Amino acid sequence: MWRATSWNPPYIHLQCGCGKEWGLEDMFFCFPCSKALCPYCVTEEIDSFYCRNCMENMPNTEAFAFKNKCARCFQCPACFSTLQILLNSTRQQKLYHFGCQSCYWDSMSLGLFGNSLNELLMSNQDYFMKDNPLQDQLKILIDTYKEACRNRRKIGVKYLQKETWTFEDLENSVQPKPLINPVQRIEHQSPGFDELLNEDINYNEITSMQQRLSNAGAQPRELNKASAQPIPLLTRRSKRCKYCKKYVVKPETNQSFSNPFKMENLLVYFFPRIYIREIKSNSLILLLINPTAAVAYIRLEGDKVPPSELHLDSYDPVMDLVTSEGSSLDESLIIEREKNTISIEVGKPSNDIWISAFWKFMRGQDVKEFEIKIHIKLA
Amino acid sequence: MSSARVESSRLGGGIDEEAVVIEIGSLYTKCGYSREALPRSIIRNPESLISLTHESSKEDYYPILRDFLQIIYLHKVQKSPKDSATILCEGLMAPRGLIEATVKILLEDLQVPILYIIMSNSLPLYTTGSYTGLLIDAGYFGVDILPIYEGIPIINSFVSADCGGKALLSSYKNILEASNPGHRFSLETVEDIVARLSIIPYGKLRKELQERPTANKIYNFIPLKHNRAISVDFKQRLIPESIFFGEYSQDSSNIAASILRSLQTCDIDTRKQLINSIIVSGGCAMMIGFMERLEEELLDLLHNEPDFSNIKPLADYVQINQTPYPRNLLTWIGASIFGSLPGLDRFSLNLETYQQKGLEDKLGRYYLFGDRPSLQEIYQTQNLPMERMRLSFIRL
Amino acid sequence: MEPVKVFYNKKEYLETHTGNKVCRKSLIRGSHNIHLNGKCIISPGVVIRGDLAPVKIGKYTIFKEDVVLRPSYKRAKGKLKYITMQIGEHVLIEEGSIVCASKIGNNVHVGKNCIISHRCVLRDNCKIEDGAILSPDTEVPSFTIYGGKPATYLADMPDSTVFMHTELTQGYYNRFLPLA
Numbered sequence: 001m002w003r004a005t006s007w008n009p010p011y012i013h014l015q016c017g018c019g020k021e022w023g024l025e026d027m028f029f030c031f032p033c034s035k036a037l038c039p040y041c042v043t044e045e046i047d048s049f050y051c052r053n054c055m056e057n058m059p060n061t062e063a064f065a066f067k068n069k070c071a072r073c074f075q076c077p078a079c080f081s082t083l084q085i086l087l088n089s090t091r092q093q094k095l096y097h098f099g100c101q102s103c104y105w106d107s108m109s110l111g112l113f114g115n116s117l118n119e120l121l122m123s124n125q126d127y128f129m130k131d132n133p134l135q136d137q138l139k140i141l142i143d144t145y146k147e148a149c150r151n152r153r154k155i156g157v158k159y160l161q162k163e164t165w166t167f168e169d170l171e172n173s174v175q176p177k178p179l180i181n182p183v184q185r186i187e188h189q190s191p192g193f194d195e196l197l198n199e200d201i202n203y204n205e206i207t208s209m210q211q212r213l214s215n216a217g218a219q220p221r222e223l224n225k226a227s228a229q230p231i232p233l234l235t236r237r238s239k240r241c242k243y244c245k246k247y248v249v250k251p252e253t254n255q256s257f258s259n260p261f262k263m264e265n266l267l268v269y270f271f272p273r274i275y276i277r278e279i280k281s282n283s284l285i286l287l288l289i290n291p292t293a294a295v296a297y298i299r300l301e302g303d304k305v306p307p308s309e310l311h312l313d314s315y316d317p318v319m320d321l322v323t324s325e326g327s328s329l330d331e332s333l334i335i336e337r338e339k340n341t342i343s344i345e346v347g348k349p350s351n352d353i354w355i356s357a358f359w360k361f362m363r364g365q366d367v368k369e370f371e372i373k374i375h376i377k378l379a
Numbered sequence: 380m381s382s383a384r385v386e387s388s389r390l391g392g393g394i395d396e397e398a399v400v401i402e403i404g405s406l407y408t409k410c411g412y413s414r415e416a417l418p419r420s421i422i423r424n425p426e427s428l429i430s431l432t433h434e435s436s437k438e439d440y441y442p443i444l445r446d447f448l449q450i451i452y453l454h455k456v457q458k459s460p461k462d463s464a465t466i467l468c469e470g471l472m473a474p475r476g477l478i479e480a481t482v483k484i485l486l487e488d489l490q491v492p493i494l495y496i497i498m499s500n501s502l503p504l505y506t507t508g509s510y511t512g513l514l515i516d517a518g519y520f521g522v523d524i525l526p527i528y529e530g531i532p533i534i535n536s537f538v539s540a541d542c543g544g545k546a547l548l549s550s551y552k553n554i555l556e557a558s559n560p561g562h563r564f565s566l567e568t569v570e571d572i573v574a575r576l577s578i579i580p581y582g583k584l585r586k587e588l589q590e591r592p593t594a595n596k597i598y599n600f601i602p603l604k605h606n607r608a609i610s611v612d613f614k615q616r617l618i619p620e621s622i623f624f625g626e627y628s629q630d631s632s633n634i635a636a637s638i639l640r641s642l643q644t645c646d647i648d649t650r651k652q653l654i655n656s657i658i659v660s661g662g663c664a665m666m667i668g669f670m671e672r673l674e675e676e677l678l679d680l681l682h683n684e685p686d687f688s689n690i691k692p693l694a695d696y697v698q699i700n701q702t703p704y705p706r707n708l709l710t711w712i713g714a715s716i717f718g719s720l721p722g723l724d725r726f727s728l729n730l731e732t733y734q735q736k737g738l739e740d741k742l743g744r745y746y747l748f749g750d751r752p753s754l755q756e757i758y759q760t761q762n763l764p765m766e767r768m769r770l771s772f773i774r775l
Numbered sequence: 776m777e778p779v780k781v782f783y784n785k786k787e788y789l790e791t792h793t794g795n796k797v798c799r800k801s802l803i804r805g806s807h808n809i810h811l812n813g814k815c816i817i818s819p820g821v822v823i824r825g826d827l828a829p830v831k832i833g834k835y836t837i838f839k840e841d842v843v844l845r846p847s848y849k850r851a852k853g854k855l856k857y858i859t860m861q862i863g864e865h866v867l868i869e870e871g872s873i874v875c876a877s878k879i880g881n882n883v884h885v886g887k888n889c890i891i892s893h894r895c896v897l898r899d900n901c902k903i904e905d906g907a908i909l910s911p912d913t914e915v916p917s918f919t920i921y922g923g924k925p926a927t928y929l930a931d932m933p934d935s936t937v938f939m940h941t942e943l944t945q946g947y948y949n950r951f952l953p954l955a
Contacts, residue, residue, distance in 0.1 A: 001446045002920055002930040004939070010776060025935045040445065043490060045459040052916050052928055068419065068457050081910050081925045101892075102910035102925035134416035137703060138712070142414070142719050144508045149721060175651075183701040188671060190582030193591065197613065203600035206575040213407075213421040219665075219705050232420075234916065234928070235457055249934055260900065260917060266935045275777035287777055454931075 003039070012274050014267075015373040016041060024274075027267040028248045030241040034368050036267055037248065042239040048253050049233040053082045057253060058233065069230035072121070076100035077211060077226035083107075085120065096120045098228055110227055134217060271359060271372070272298070272312065277343055279378060284348050290314055290340040294362040302355035304347025306333070313340050351378040399456055400714045402468040402499060403481065405429070405519040406544065406570075406662065408447075409711040410456050413466060413718030416704070418711050420455040429566065433474045440480035448484055460489035466718045468499035468710065472523060472539050482738050486730045495718070495726045500525045501532055502713030503660040506702055511649075512656040515638065516710070517623075517663035519544035522634055524641045528649045538641040542632035544663050547622045548573065554618065559609045564602075571603040576611060577619050579668035581675055588617070619666060624676050627684060635676035639687050650693060657699045660709035674699055778946055785953035787819070796951065812864075814948050818842075828857035833864035833881065835944045843873045847893035863899065865944045876909075880917070882940050900937050904929070 005013070005023035013021040016038035028037045049063040050056060051070040058066075074083045079102055086099040086106070097113040097120065099106040107113065114120035191199075205223050212219045220226045239249040250263040269291055277285040283304075290296050290312035301307045310333065336343040346355065353376040360369040397412040406429060411418035427443045452460045465485060469478050478496075485491045500523055504512045510530045516523040521543035526533045552569045556562060576598070580588050596613040625631030638657075642650055659670060674697065681687055681694040704712050717723075728738075789797045793813035801817050803809065805825030812834040817823075820841040823830060828846035838844070846860040863881035868874060871888040876895040883897050886905035891897070897915045904922030915921050918932045 001450055002932065004933045004936055025939055026933055040488065043461065044449070044453055045461070046453065046457060049457070050916070052919070053914055055914065055916060063457075079925050080927050082913065084912060100910075101912060102908075134703060138414070138416045138716065141506065141508050142716055145505065145716065145720055148510075183703055185701050190580070190584045190668070190671070192583055193587035193594075196578070196584065197594055197596050201576070201598060203575065203598070203602070208571055208603055209423075209574050212574075216417040216421060216705070216708065219707075233457070234919070234931075235453060237453060255898075255917070260937075261934070264934065266938065268935050268938050277777045 010276055010279075010376070010378045012276070013375045013377075014271075015375060021375055024268055024271060028239065028241075029265045029267045029270050030244060030246065030248055031265060031363075031368070032244050032246050033241060034370050035241075035243070036271070036370060036372050037241060041242045042248055043242055044237045044239050046235045047238050047251060048236050050236065050255075051231060052234050053231055055255060057255075063233055066230075068233050070233060071230070073231045074098060074228040075231045076103060076105050077207075077214065077228060078105050078223060079103045080214070082231065083228055085117065088113075107228060109224060112228065270361060270363070270368075272296075274374065276376070280348070282348055283345050284353070284376070284378075285335060285343055285345050287341055287343050288312060292361045292363065296359065296361035298360075299358040300333075300344075300346070300355055301358075302346065303349045303353065305355055310334060310342065310344070312342055313337075348378075352376075353378075396463060398464040398466050398495070398718050399452070399458055399460075400466045400468075400711065400718055401451060401456075402711045402714060403477065404470075404710075407707075408451065409708060410451050411711070411715070412456070413715045415715060416712065418708060418715075421708075422451075422455060423567075426566070431474070431476075435474065435476050437476045437479040437483070440474075440476045441484070444477075444480050445484055445488065448481070448489065452489065460485070460491045464493040464495065465491045466495045466497065466714055468502065468714050469496055470520075470523075471498060471500045471525075471537070472520060479738055482728070482733065486728070486733050490730075492729065494728045495723050496728060497714065497717060497726055499710050499714070501527055502711075502717060503658050503709040505713035505716040506704055506709055507656065507658060507700055509656060511652045512658045512700070513638065513642070513653045515634070515657065515659045515661075515664075517543060517634070517659065517661035517669075519548075519662065521545070522623075522637065522661075522663075524638055526641065526645050526649070526653050528645070528653065533645055533649070536641045536644045538637050540632060540634065540637045542622050542634065546632075547619055547663070550622065551615075551618055554615060555609070555611070558612065558615070562605075562607065562609060565604060568602050568605050572611065573619070573666075576616050577666055578616050579620050579623070579666055579672045580617060581668045581671040584668075585672075585675075619663075619669075620672075623663070623669070624672055627680060633676070633680075635673060635680055636684075638677065639680055639690065642693075643687070643690060650690065651696050654693045655696045655698050657697070658702075658709070659699060660706050662707040664706040670699060778950065780950045780952055781947070782952055782954045788953070794948075816948060816951055829859045830862070831859065832862045833866070835864055835941075835948055836862060836866040836868075837944055837947055838868050839870045841871045842868050845873070845875045847875045847877045847895075849894070865941050867940070867944055867947075869905075882937050884940055886922075900932065900940075902932055902936070 004025035011023070013023055014027060014036065015021050016027065017035060018038060018041055020038055020040060022038045026039055028042055029035070030037055049058045049060070049068065051058070051073055053073040054070065056070070075081065076083055079100060081100060081102050083098040083100055085096055088095045088097060088108070093115065095113045095115065096117055097107045112120070114122070207220055207223050207226060211223070211226060212221070214229055215226060236251045236253065238247060238251060240246065241248050247263055248265045250261065252260055252262050272288040272290050275287040277287045288298070293314050295311055295313055297309060297311050299307060299309045333344040333346070334342050335345055346353070355374045355376070356371065357374055358369065358371050360367065397414055399410070400413050401410045402408065403424070407421055407423055409418040409421050411420065425443060425447060428447065431439055452458060467481065467485070482494065482496070485494055500516060501514060503514055503516070504510070504527055511528050514525045514527060522540040524538040524540070526536050548566060548569050551573055552564050555564055555569065555572070594613045598611045599608050601608045622632065623634050625633050627633050627636050642654060645653060659673065664670065677697050678694055681691055681697070702709065787798055787800065789799060791797070793811070795811045795813060795815045795817070797803070797817045798819040798821070800819035801821040801823070803823045803825065805827070808825035808829045809823055810829070810831045812832060814834045815832060816837045818838060818840045821838045822843045824845045830844060830846060844860065846857050848855045848857045858877055860877060862879045863883065865882045866879055867883070868885045869887040872885050872891070873889070874885065874891045875893045876891045876897055879897045880899035880901070882900045884902045885891065886903055886907065888906050889903050890908045891903070892909055892911040892913070894911055895909050895913045895915070897903070898917045900917045901915045902920045903909070903915070903926065904920060906924070907922045907926040908924045909915070909921065909926040913926065918934070920929045920932055921927065922929050
């Protein structure tokens with residue numbers, strides 16, 4: 001999970017309502033609740049699936065039928081990069097087979113080749129049906145236990161309270177019972193000492209744990225027995241507010257649209273970004289940048305911060321004239337004001353500073369207001 | 380109560396729909412759907428999770444598991460946690476903080492509707508189709524031996540030996556660092572070397588090694604996640620033998636001896652059926668030569684050691700169960716079968732019950748660390764008729 | 776911390792009327808084939824092979840030192856045919872990378888010392904980690920992070936990095952000022 005928040009001091013984090021601290025880049029904003037949300041306060045759901053190679057969108061049911069893997073794209077068993085379909089044309093015949101561009105693995109040795117593209121894909125399907133014996137065996141086991149559950153309920157207590165036990169019954173009860181579908185025991189011949197000494201082992205030809213576990217059924221020990229696996233699909237996820245269950249972020253399913261989101265309520269669009277401009281011995285100079293398209297008001301309260309209400313312009317001076325409600329009440333904190341940024345000076349009691357901010361901004365016709373705590377850590 | 384039962388049968392985890400099955404092991408986490416033969420994905424636990432121990436509390440586990448469980452649901456199993464029931468496997472010897480943090484995250488943060496918590500030690504038995512077996516789980520944390528007879532786990536004979544993957548990897552690391560001065564190996568590198576090179580001698584090889592103990596062969600290679608070549612001696616390939624099958628006369632750790640000691644504490648009339656159905660699961664069982672050596676060792680100890688002379692006649696019935704499934708996934712596959720059987724309701728937990736009562740101790744520390752009462756006393760304290768108790772244990 | 780201003784020697788850089796800042800020490804071949812849409816920064820040591828095929832670069836792209844841009848080719852009837860290379864807006868390519876991709880989308884961040892092979896397609900809003908080697912014909916989907924040798928999917932990008940990345944490139948351009 002890759003998060004944009006950095007935990008190397010000096011950093012500036014915001015505290016969410018649930019008590020955890022996050023950077024501004026990771027947080028969201030819910031409009032109906034008028035609340036800033038951290039990634040743990042949004043629930044994520046899966047909207048659709050897509051293949052990372054062919055970018056084909058798959059709906060839920062189709063993805064489940066293919067075990068959340070692409071039907072047409074395969075990955076190399078050695079390096080997990082995408083396999084290309086290569087043509088090996090000799091004088092006798094043209095052979096299509098899979099090949100990896102980065103580690104030069106190819107599927108000829110496994111027998112995965114065909115005279116045409118369709119034949120190649122068909123030959124691979126057969127290869128992957130190898131899971132079916134395991135699935136059939138599982139079905140038999142499930143049916144056995146379901147049957148036994150039903151029988152035990154019927155017979156149940158009567159079996160325990162058997163009135164008369166004969167010696168044969170006792171003998172029978174301690175005999176081992178035959179298993180259903182017993183698997184043939186394969187006798188492995190132990191390698192001899194000399195054989196083991198003279199064996200030339202190429203470390204890279206033996207599979208690593210990750211290469212083995214990507215093929216859970218066979219778990220091959222040698223790399224030349226490992227087969228090409230289909231690529232697992234990736235997901236497009238939407239996020240909802242935990243409290244009011246409305247959408248916060250909703251992605252676009254169609255890749256060709258220029259905006260990748262149908263709905264995108266990130267906190268960076270509504271709350272000012274705060275940077276540290278300079279660290280002096282007794283005070284800090286902070287830079288606040290207003291991202292909204294209208295004048296916004298901030299009121300800061302903290303340990304060595306006198307409560308004051310400041311206003312920030314937006315980047316468009318016309319919008320400022322239209323939307324401003326008047327300038328700040330207190331200009332003493334402000335050192336510099338430039339376009340949509342202001343620099344303010346706050347006192348520095350220690351290396352760990354907590355400031356409460358009340359932020360009021362406009363989006364369209366609505367005025368939204370919320371409170372959030374800012375945590376500045378310098379060392 | 381009745382409405383909760385209707386909801387649970389509708390939301391799956393038993394009869395109709397697929398439930399998500401998650402088994403958080405000590406080194407690897409297996410996740411997938413019930414009623415499928417193999418897990419969808421097997422991922423290595425993050426390093427911060429592997430390094431936590433039994434003493435770590437719920438608060439230590441919480442931050443690591445929060446992100447990890449979200450990755451499992453949204454990237455590996457690819458199902459929203461709110462959409463279907465989840466089956467969680469809890470090991471008998473698993474740290475308490477782990478299960479508490481997992482349940483809290485699943486119910487409160489990820490909003491799973493119904494959670495079924497089942498004990499994972501008896502799950503491999505489901506892959507055989509019978510109700511009796513001597514279950515051996517050789518994993519990273521250690522080796523757990525649990526005999527189950529006619530569906531009832533014989534908890535008094537439960538043995539947990541410390542000689543598992545953890546002891547093996549740490550001793551391997553020390554030996555490799557001593558023979559390759561200047562190198563520092565991470566756990567993943569050592570695991571990789573063990574998985575590729577180690578071999579446990581059995582049969583002909585074992586006899587020949589006893590006659591000629593030294594050999595001069597060195598392998599040079601660059602292991603995984605390491606930037607320089609190292610050299611491994613032929614003798615170092617055989618290190619697992621001393622961890623799992625050490626000399627019994629010298630009182631070193633020997634899995635076969637632990638199995639036989641556990642068997643000696645079982646009732647006499649159950650022993651024949653138990654030793655006839657030995658089920659071995661876990662990652663350490665995948666090593667070359669482990670199964671064959673285990674069988675040899677059992678027969679050797681039964682025939683030759685005076686400590687086991689009272690169970691010597693059982694040597695004719697020793698049989699290790701063969702399965703078509705890979706042994707390190709047997710627990711997960713058992714959970715998948717279990718998830719498709721009816722009657723899961725008694726293991727369910729939803730948010731309201733959890734907030735009122737917390738996480739109950741089903742078998743818990745009382746059985747393992749305090750005085751273990753006999754099964755009779757358990758039935759009396761739980762106030763249940765014997766038949767009901769027996770059916771409930773069938774799922775454990 | 777607030778991002779700092781970066782100063783350059785005015786004599787070393789050519790500035791066009793559309794705002795492109797091209798260093799004289801960069802090696803640009805076939806400049807008639809190279810189209811810069813405005814506000815680009817090309818640092819010293821950058822090699823752009825416009826003599827092989829046209830190269831179209833969107834605005835606010837930043838190429839740091841020693842980047843190599845070489846259009847990719849296709850084999851057609853035994854001959855090599857070089858195809859147009861298209862780079863989108865707000866692309867940041869860091870030091871030492873060799874880029875032979877056929878198409879790069881908007882808001883892409885390529886790390887240091889990467890090798891992006893022929894005919895790769897990088898979609899919008901993706902990130903390539905430092906030191907990654909992408910094998911030929913790889914397609915990198917949006918909002919993903921690729922890395923490693925060979926590069927595979929590592930993680931998904933958080934949604935806000937689009938905005939932060941745009942601000943990064945625009946801010947870098949605005950702070951790239953000549954020494955007076």
